Amino acid sequence: xxxxxxxxxxxPALFEADCHTDSIVVIIDVLxxxxxxxxxxxxxxxxxxxxxxIEEAKMYKSKGYLVAAERDGFILDFxxxxxxxxxxxKEKVKGKTIVYSTTNGTSLINLTRAAYxxxxxxxxxxxxxxxxxxxQDRNVLLVCAGWKNRFNLEDTVCAGAIAKILMESxxxxxxxxxxxxxxxxxxxASPDLHGxxxxxxxxxxxxxxxxxxxxxxxLTPDFTDKIPVMKNGVLVSV
Amino acid sequence: xxxxxxxxxxxPALFEADCHTDSIVVIIDVLxxxxxxxxxxxxxxxxxxxxxxIEEAKMYKSKGYLVAAERDGFILDFxxxxxxxxxxxKEKVKGKTIVYSTTNGTSLINLTRAAYxxxxxxxxxxxxxxxxxxxQDRNVLLVCAGWKNRFNLEDTVCAGAIAKILMESxxxxxxxxxxxxxxxxxxxASPDLHGxxxxxxxxxxxxxxxxxxxxxxxLTPDFTDKIPVMKNGVLVSV
Numbered sequence: 001x002x003x004x005x006x007x008x009x010x011x012p013a014l015f016e017a018d019c020h021t022d023s024i025v026v027i028i029d030v031l032x033x034x035x036x037x038x039x040x041x042x043x044x045x046x047x048x049x050x051x052x053x054i055e056e057a058k059m060y061k062s063k064g065y066l067v068a069a070e071r072d073g074f075i076l077d078f079x080x081x082x083x084x085x086x087x088x089x090k091e092k093v094k095g096k097t098i099v100y101s102t103t104n105g106t107s108l109i110n111l112t113r114a115a116y117x118x119x120x121x122x123x124x125x126x127x128x129x130x131x132x133x134x135x136q137d138r139n140v141l142l143v144c145a146g147w148k149n150r151f152n153l154e155d156t157v158c159a160g161a162i163a164k165i166l167m168e169s170x171x172x173x174x175x176x177x178x179x180x181x182x183x184x185x186x187x188x189a190s191p192d193l194h195g196x197x198x199x200x201x202x203x204x205x206x207x208x209x210x211x212x213x214x215x216x217x218x219l220t221p222d223f224t225d226k227i228p229v230m231k232n233g234v235l236v237s238v
Numbered sequence: 239x240x241x242x243x244x245x246x247x248x249x250p251a252l253f254e255a256d257c258h259t260d261s262i263v264v265i266i267d268v269l270x271x272x273x274x275x276x277x278x279x280x281x282x283x284x285x286x287x288x289x290x291x292i293e294e295a296k297m298y299k300s301k302g303y304l305v306a307a308e309r310d311g312f313i314l315d316f317x318x319x320x321x322x323x324x325x326x327x328k329e330k331v332k333g334k335t336i337v338y339s340t341t342n343g344t345s346l347i348n349l350t351r352a353a354y355x356x357x358x359x360x361x362x363x364x365x366x367x368x369x370x371x372x373x374q375d376r377n378v379l380l381v382c383a384g385w386k387n388r389f390n391l392e393d394t395v396c397a398g399a400i401a402k403i404l405m406e407s408x409x410x411x412x413x414x415x416x417x418x419x420x421x422x423x424x425x426x427a428s429p430d431l432h433g434x435x436x437x438x439x440x441x442x443x444x445x446x447x448x449x450x451x452x453x454x455x456x457l458t459p460d461f462t463d464k465i466p467v468m469k470n471g472v473l474v475s476v
Contacts, residue, residue, distance in 0.1 A: 010248060010389055011249075011252060013251055013252055014249060014251055014252070014387065014388065014389070149252065150252065150415070150416070151248055151252070151416045151419070152415045153415045153419060156415075156419065175439050175442060176439065177388070177389055177390045177391040177394075177438055177439050177440075178388070178389045180391060180438070181389070181391060181419070181423055184426055185419055185422060185423070188422055188426065199418060200415055200418070201413050201414065201415050202415075204413060
């Protein structure tokens with residue numbers, strides 16, 4: 001049986017749209033968008049509308065939507081809250097549609113247009129996500145959100161953790177150096193994941209802004225079995 | 239004393255020109271351009287003119303220059319030879335100016351315009367190069383050539399090997415996740431570098447074309463003390 005292709009892309013800037021029109025694209029932004037989105041669905045959110053521009057988020061706010069919006073880790077003044085997963089509590093989000101805009105948003109939203117399907121991956125949903133990916137009859141591309149198009153460690157080791165499970169299923173094959181490197185880095189990081197992520201650049205950026213309280217939570221495996229999937233421009237849970 | 243900045247970029251597509259106008263940029267294309275260029279200078283080449291376009295290489299050929307030119311590992315019909323380091327023998331290159339055009343060429347030549355200085359790095363000149371970089375009073379950016387803008391293992395572990403030496407000199411500091419990852423991958427790869435590179439995508443591509451005879455040579459540390467430096471669009475040796 002021919003194996004399905006598994007590939008990894010370390011930055012949205014390296015995404016090759018033409019190569020992945022038939023693939024499921026997994027977007028990984030561990031600190032903190034992917035984790036926040038997974039937690040929102042874990043807490044019963046009905047759907048999430050990702051928007052690229054601040055003006056668009058503002059327009060939704062004026063229509064009465066709950067808006068989560070930040071730039072560089074800072075909450076925008078008109079928004080209900082920012083990007084910390086801890087904001088997406090059951091009390092706030094259950095049954096609601098949330099409008100969501102982040103620093104990395106624009107380039108990631110563009111990816112969803114080119115691919116067969118886009119889903120959100122994090123440590124929080126890694127078990128359910130990988131089990132689901134194995135069952136689909138599709139090639140998979142893991143896209144690390146990075147930070148302003150730069151490579152980052154936390155998304156890479158999460159991609160490696162996902163890739164390792166997919167490769168062990170034996171239905172995927174890879175000749176992609178990024179996938180091999182991410183698996184190696186995950187194996188290196190996994191005995192002390194917190195310690196490993198502690199040296200990352202984003203960890204320092206969040207610490208400088210006192211936004212690092214959620215890191216331990218974001219590195220928790222299998223907190224939820226929700227898999228956020230993009231459908232017609234809106235994230236819903238499968 | 240403030241430390242100099244060390245950063246790493248895993249693909250020319252991730253190069254941020256504005257950030258590095260004052261930096262020394264080290265271009266790393268282990269299989270095979272960097273290694274071929276280092277070997278050419280080791281064998282006494284006077285200078286190398288890198289050209290992006292095939293037509294430009296052809297024009298130089300018609301003027302009597304020695305031309306090394308390939309695309310995707312295949313020698314162009316009008317060229318004297320291709321990209322294997324073994325082509326750049328003392329008999330052929332001593333005292334000569336060589337015109338050089340490769341698949342990855344275009345994007346790399348563009349980098350040289352933006353940076354303070356561009357030099358060529360490989361395992362072959364790693365000792366001399368790192369010693370020289372430590373003596374310069376400049377920030378350093380390591381740029382992995384990759385393959386058609388994709389991340390690759392062999393350039394990354396070479397960047398990691400260079401970065402480890404620079405960091406140990408204590409005059410450099412880094413908050414760059416790519417640098418940290420490359421050092422980790424180098425530490426992982428170094429006990430059996432050939433075995434590690436054996437799993438890389440470029441290794442398979444070269445093997446498929448019977449071009450893999452030079453890999454062992456390209457992974458040899460300290461074969462030469464030549465450091466190719468770009469000056470006015472031409473590579474010369476310091």
